[in-house]
Amino acid sequence: MTNRTSDIKPSDLLVFSTQRNEGVRLPYFLDYYRDMGVNHFLIVDNDSTDGSLDYLARQPDVSVWSTQASYKRSRFGVDWMNWLLMRYGHGHWCLTVDPDELFLYPFCDTRPLRALTDWLDASSIKSFSAMLLDMYPKGRMDQTPYMPGQNPLEIASWFDSGNYTIQKNPELGNLWIQGGPRARVFFANKPELAPALNKIPLVRWDRRYAYVSSTHNLLPRGLNLVYDEWGGEKASGILLHTKFLSTFADKAEEELTRGQHYGASREYIAYADAVQDNPDLWCKWSEKYINWRQLEILGLMSKGNWA
Amino acid sequence: MTVGIVMLVHTALGRAEQVARHWARGGCPVVIHVDRNVSRKTYDAFVARLQDEPSVLFSKRHRCEWGSWGLVAASQDASELMLERFEEVRHVYLASGSCLPLRPVEELVEYLAHRPRTDFIESATTADVPWTVGGLDHERFTLHFPFSWRQNRYLFDKFVELQRLVGYKRRIPGGIVPHMGSQWWCLTRQTLSAILQDPERPSFDAYFRRVWIPDESYFQTLARLYSTKIESRSLTLSKFDFQGKPHIFYDDHLQLLRRSDCFVARKIWPHADRLYESFLTDPNRAMSRQEPNPGKIDRIFAKAVDRRTRGRPGLFMQSRYPNYGWENGLTAGKYSVFQGFSELFEEFEGWLGRATGAQVHGHLFAPERAEFAGGQTVLNGALSDNALLRDANPLAFLTNLLWNTRGERQCFQYGPRDNPKINWHMSRDPNAQISVISGAWAVPLFKSNANFADLRATAAKLQKIESRMLDELRSPDVKARVRIWTMAEFIESPMEPLQVIIDEIGQKSLRRLAEAPRLENLNGFGQFLQNLKNQGMHPYLMGDFPVDPAPRNTRSGPRKPYLIKK
Numbered sequence: 001m002t003n004r005t006s007d008i009k010p011s012d013l014l015v016f017s018t019q020r021n022e023g024v025r026l027p028y029f030l031d032y033y034r035d036m037g038v039n040h041f042l043i044v045d046n047d048s049t050d051g052s053l054d055y056l057a058r059q060p061d062v063s064v065w066s067t068q069a070s071y072k073r074s075r076f077g078v079d080w081m082n083w084l085l086m087r088y089g090h091g092h093w094c095l096t097v098d099p100d101e102l103f104l105y106p107f108c109d110t111r112p113l114r115a116l117t118d119w120l121d122a123s124s125i126k127s128f129s130a131m132l133l134d135m136y137p138k139g140r141m142d143q144t145p146y147m148p149g150q151n152p153l154e155i156a157s158w159f160d161s162g163n164y165t166i167q168k169n170p171e172l173g174n175l176w177i178q179g180g181p182r183a184r185v186f187f188a189n190k191p192e193l194a195p196a197l198n199k200i201p202l203v204r205w206d207r208r209y210a211y212v213s214s215t216h217n218l219l220p221r222g223l224n225l226v227y228d229e230w231g232g233e234k235a236s237g238i239l240l241h242t243k244f245l246s247t248f249a250d251k252a253e254e255e256l257t258r259g260q261h262y263g264a265s266r267e268y269i270a271y272a273d274a275v276q277d278n279p280d281l282w283c284k285w286s287e288k289y290i291n292w293r294q295l296e297i298l299g300l301m302s303k304g305n306w307a
Numbered sequence: 308m309t310v311g312i313v314m315l316v317h318t319a320l321g322r323a324e325q326v327a328r329h330w331a332r333g334g335c336p337v338v339i340h341v342d343r344n345v346s347r348k349t350y351d352a353f354v355a356r357l358q359d360e361p362s363v364l365f366s367k368r369h370r371c372e373w374g375s376w377g378l379v380a381a382s383q384d385a386s387e388l389m390l391e392r393f394e395e396v397r398h399v400y401l402a403s404g405s406c407l408p409l410r411p412v413e414e415l416v417e418y419l420a421h422r423p424r425t426d427f428i429e430s431a432t433t434a435d436v437p438w439t440v441g442g443l444d445h446e447r448f449t450l451h452f453p454f455s456w457r458q459n460r461y462l463f464d465k466f467v468e469l470q471r472l473v474g475y476k477r478r479i480p481g482g483i484v485p486h487m488g489s490q491w492w493c494l495t496r497q498t499l500s501a502i503l504q505d506p507e508r509p510s511f512d513a514y515f516r517r518v519w520i521p522d523e524s525y526f527q528t529l530a531r532l533y534s535t536k537i538e539s540r541s542l543t544l545s546k547f548d549f550q551g552k553p554h555i556f557y558d559d560h561l562q563l564l565r566r567s568d569c570f571v572a573r574k575i576w577p578h579a580d581r582l583y584e585s586f587l588t589d590p591n592r593a594m595s596r597q598e599p600n601p602g603k604i605d606r607i608f609a610k611a612v613d614r615r616t617r618g619r620p621g622l623f624m625q626s627r628y629p630n631y632g633w634e635n636g637l638t639a640g641k642y643s644v645f646q647g648f649s650e651l652f653e654e655f656e657g658w659l660g661r662a663t664g665a666q667v668h669g670h671l672f673a674p675e676r677a678e679f680a681g682g683q684t685v686l687n688g689a690l691s692d693n694a695l696l697r698d699a700n701p702l703a704f705l706t707n708l709l710w711n712t713r714g715e716r717q718c719f720q721y722g723p724r725d726n727p728k729i730n731w732h733m734s735r736d737p738n739a740q741i742s743v744i745s746g747a748w749a750v751p752l753f754k755s756n757a758n759f760a761d762l763r764a765t766a767a768k769l770q771k772i773e774s775r776m777l778d779e780l781r782s783p784d785v786k787a788r789v790r791i792w793t794m795a796e797f798i799e800s801p802m803e804p805l806q807v808i809i810d811e812i813g814q815k816s817l818r819r820l821a822e823a824p825r826l827e828n829l830n831g832f833g834q835f836l837q838n839l840k841n842q843g844m845h846p847y848l849m850g851d852f853p854v855d856p857a858p859r860n861t862r863s864g865p866r867k868p869y870l871i872k873k
Contacts, residue, residue, distance in 0.1 A: 110559035115576060119555060131625040162688020162711035163696075165703035166623055175628055184691045191699040198625060227628045231635035233618040236626035285689045299622045299710060305548045305615030307608050 001065050002057040005042070005088050012039035013113055015095045016084055018077040019045055021254075022099040023052035024247060027149040029099045030059060036103070037112040038095065042088055044080040046071055063088075071258075075213075082210045089205035093117040096201050096215050097239065102153070103130055103201065104292045105237035106303040119306055120204070127218065128202040129226035130237035133159050133300060134180045135289065136244040136281040145246045152242035153289060160184065161287040161298045164197065174198060174217040174224035181244075181281040186270040195267055199239055200226055235304030238295055244281060308423075310335050310416055310493075311396035313385040315378065316404035317342035317371060319577035320353045323404035327363050329587050333412025335400075336362040336393040340381040343370040364388060374456060378490070378522040379515065386499055397423060400493040405574035406543060407556075407586055415542075415570045419493070426498050426534045429488030429541045430527040443467070447519040448485040449476045456519075480507075480514050483528050490522040491543035491573065494530060501533035502526065544569035546608040549616050554608055558582055567604050621710050621738075623703065637736040638709040642717040643812055644733060644740070646776075647747030649720045651794065652824040656680075656720070661822070663812045665716035671708070672701065672725035687711035701729040709738070716812060723748055723772035730776050739787035741780065742808055745773060746794040746849025750827055753835040763842050770848055777848075795850025798826065 008014070015038045019026070030041065041062040045053045046069075056064040067080070074080050081096055095113075097103055105116050105128070120128060135156040137144060144155045164179035175198050183194035199215045203223065210219050217224050228234050243251075248271075256268045271279075287298070295301050312330045316323040316339055327337045339357075341350050350368075357363045366385040371377040386399055398419045408415070419425075433444040443450075450470045454462040479485065494502075505511065511529065515521045530537060544567055546554040553574050556564060558581040564572055575582055618627045620636025629635065649655040649669070660667040660680075669678025677692040679685075684692045688711030690704070691697075697704040709717060721730075721741075733739045748769045752762050780789045788811070792804065802823070833852040840846065 107557070107559060111557050112578070114578065115557055118576065118578075122552065122555070123550070129625045160689035162707050163690045164624070164707070165700040166625075166628055167700070168628070175625060177625060181689070183696060184685075184689060184693075188691060188693045188696055191696045227626045228615075228618065229628060229630045229633065231618050231629045231633050232616045232627065233614050233622075233624075234626040236624075283685045283689055284683075285685050285687055287689075299619060299624050302624065302626050303611065303614065304626065305611045307554055307611035 002063060003065075004061070004063045005040070007061075008040050008088065008092075010091065012092060013037060013095070013117065014039065014089060014092050015041045015097060016081055016089065017041065017043045017097055017099060018071075018080060019043060019048065019052065019056075019099050020071070021048045021050045021052060023048070023050040023055060024146060024148050025099045025152070025242075026052055026055060028151060029102075030062070031149075032102055033095070033097075034061070036108070037114050042084050044077065044084065046077070078211050078214060085205050085209070085211075086207045090207045092205055093120075094203055094205045096203075096211070100152075100241060100243045101132070101201075102240040102242065103237060104240060104295065104301070105130070105202075106235060106292060106296065106301070106306055108237075108292055116306075117202075117204070125235075126204045127200050127223040127226055128235070128237065130199055130201050130239045131164075131177060131300065132180075132197040132199050132239045132241045133295070134182055134197075134241045134244065134281075135159050136181055136286075138282040138286070139280060141244055141248050141279045141281075142246050152245055153240065155246075156242045156244055157289045158282055158286040159289060161285075161300065164300075169217065169224075172212060172217045172219070172224050173221045174200070175227055176216075182267075184283075185281055186267075193270075200224065201239060202237075233302040233304050235306045236301045238292070238301045240289070244279075249279070308397040308420060309393075309395050310398045310400050310419055311389040311393050312337045313382060313389055313399055313401050314339045314404060314406075315342075315371065315381055315385075315401070316340065317345060319404060320345070320349065322575070322577050322583065324353065324356060325583060325587060326404070326407065327357065328360060329408060330412060331360045331362045334416070335412055336364070336389065336396060338364045338366050338385040338389045338392075340366045340385045341368055342381075343368045343377075362393070364392060372455070372457075374520040374522075376516045376521055379525045382522070382526070383503060387503055390496060390500055390503070397496050398493055399496070399499055400542070400571075401491055402543065402571060403491070403573055405577070406491075406571050407573070407575045407582060408571050409544075409564055409567065409586055410570050418570070422538075424495060424497070425536045425538050426492070426494045426530055427538050427540060427542045428492035428494060428527060428530050428534075430486040430530060430537060430539050431488055433485055433487060443519060444487070445485070446471075447487075447524065448479055450519075451475075451477065451517055452519040477514075477517070480510055482507075482532070483511070484531065485524060486527045486531055487524045488527045488539065489541040489543070489545060490526075491541050491545060491571075492526055492530075493542050494526065495534075498530055498534045502529045505529075505532075542570050544572040544604065545574070546604065548608075549612045554611070556582060561585060563604055563607065621706055621713070623706055623710075636738065637732065638706055638738045639713045640709050640717070641738045641740065642709060642719070643742070643808070644719060644721050645742055646721045646773075647744030647794065647797075648742070650722070650747040650750045651744055651797070651827060653827055655824055658822065658824040659718060662809055663716070663718070665718050665812055666712065668717070668719035670722065670725050671704075671719040672697070672721060672729055674724065674726070677704070678720075698726055698728075701726050702732050705729055705732065718812070723769040723776065727772060727776060731779050734779050734782065734785045734787050734789070737786045740808070740811060741787050741789045742804070743777070743780065743789070743791045744794050744797045745777060745791060746770075746846065748773065749794075749836070749846060749849055750829070750832070753829075753832050754827070759838070759842070763839055763844050766839055766846060767844050770844075770846060773848055793848065793850030795852055798829070801826070 015033050043056055043064045045064055045066045053066055056062050071077060085094055136158050137155050138158055146155060160180045164177055167176045169176050176196055177198040178194040183191055187194035196216050201215045212219055252268050252271045312335050314337055330337050354365055366388045369377040369381045371381055382401055389396060389399055450467060454466055456463045515525045518524060548554055556572060556575050558579050561581060617635050621639025656667045666680050668680045671677045676694050677697050679692055690707055752766055833854045836846050836852050837854045
């Protein structure tokens, strides 16, 4: 454990994350959020064996906790995140993301994250939605190896722009979004099992809050109302999900043997078959990523009334 | 003669200091009011930092909660100090700490010097303003508001309701007519001193102290009593969002602000370094010498309000998920649904595509797969033809399809074999143009080579489903453009309805139809229906087909195609 949380100042922007053997991704991940204006990272390392724990411990703006405990038993990391958030997140804007998730928000190319959080504060908004957008390369996933420090979007630069379906979760009031390449390719014959893509990663944290299932939904329920129900659009962002890189096949295999993932790891079981032969998620109507404005025009995110 | 700046400050004191120095450098004296909520220590340090500016003074501090009297009291005290201490001041400009002068100070001074008797204050009667928060306009002046709107909304609302219920009304002091407007004004010494020195001021103050959001009405109302020339607009560029909260300007608004031609803008994000640097330190920024005209900026902010309140029609996404009936347009574009046409005409889809230039799909909701145009398995937006994916949420499939293909007219086939769940959604969609030839599903059965017992069962099933569909299409809540013909009716004179439908799609209206669709050969169809009847099934949706060879269907030799003429 390397605890540098005493460096955290009252108005700092914090990133919370869980990682296991993501050493190759971490350099880009940390720099990406530093550039955005994040002041401190709080990371749980789940028994990494690739030296990433040491790497994190050397970073001046990272606090890292190491655990050998079961990912599954911790409800897929949610308990760890909730504990850290409660302990260190109170009163801060907290962004909870995995190392393969890159957060985008309206005007992120011209305004720092603090501009967004200041605006959210002024608008009395406490939680901010960012749907998971699966990114994938054109051609086989193992075709171009991913190198440390490299922008993963150079390889995984394609996405599905218009095949998402939404339902409302009556229990917690959040939207349940499915679709994208994973539904199209891996779950076409069992769409109800396709992974959830709705996420609420940015929250002005209070110690009374808690994530329920990953960052898909929270308690109290009001925090899940990140959508407008009367025809208007609230502001929202995107989490570019760069899971599908050359590292994916190994990862999927390892996770499958560990059996530590959600829903009896059925997601990884579904991948395993497809990954065996030729995992090409690209299709004729795949869209190539340009910037957040493109995603805004496509209706995947919205500026809302932020202008 | 010059302009005095009254500055209300409550946060980002560093920026306020920067701007105050800028004004002072330009020869404008400044009186700063700092919110009482700012700590003593911070305040003293702020005052100390500005000691070197003799023309920057500080006025008595008040607590300025949003919508409270404190803001008016602060403006009054600061204005009095200004008028008393700086005799050369002819206009007093009320600004906030997050206001940024866009044009050189001399230009503002010069502009006002040319208008020595004009008061710039937005001031409209309550009946004429659409932008009131909380829906209260005239009642701001006639009710009591002891509870905070921000901190205690429940009690605030309840107390308003109670007063309405009992019919309570405050008396508005004689001689004044309530006016409202932006709180950022620029008044002449004459008008301002008349307001501040009015012998009746104690009674006016007592009244306005209990009006809701008095900073938007006190000076706006009283200026009407004394001003000789009111120009009802604010010299400060300020844009409000749908909640009445000011929009904030960032570095990326630099070009927009340059083109705004306004003297002062608010509010500026305190960390917008580039804006402060460009407008405060760059002497050659050369804003054009024109009448202030915030119109250029209007569009972008009006659009933001529209996006937040009405959204993009036909879009369902993570932050826009309208309740049933609140979609503001269920789908993103007009589309045409054809039921029974591809059964009745040979190669109807190809013909329709040629005739209209629209994208024509087969049965999008067929049980096997979504029959996308050209046999594609994936369509715009990476929409899959997989029936299970589609049927998991048929409405999302339809709205996605129309969102992804916006700008290109979509047509598709539909019928009783297809997923019936989408029928009602299309019926309630004003974008849908639904044309039905009822009973035409019998034609493929008639042409098929299946056993008659199976045919009979299928026919009974399809007729039942289509009958239910027609009921939905005839419901009083239908918003789609629906046309229904029985098959018998339709083949009586097919050209006319086809022409109407094509015209309504309206893509190539100028060109005459070069070819007509060819009817399937229906010889023996009447007998086929009779056979169904003889088996105890009652086919009725197709209308009356005589068993005896009708003249139309028994012509020997190949029929001439129907030609559709304009």
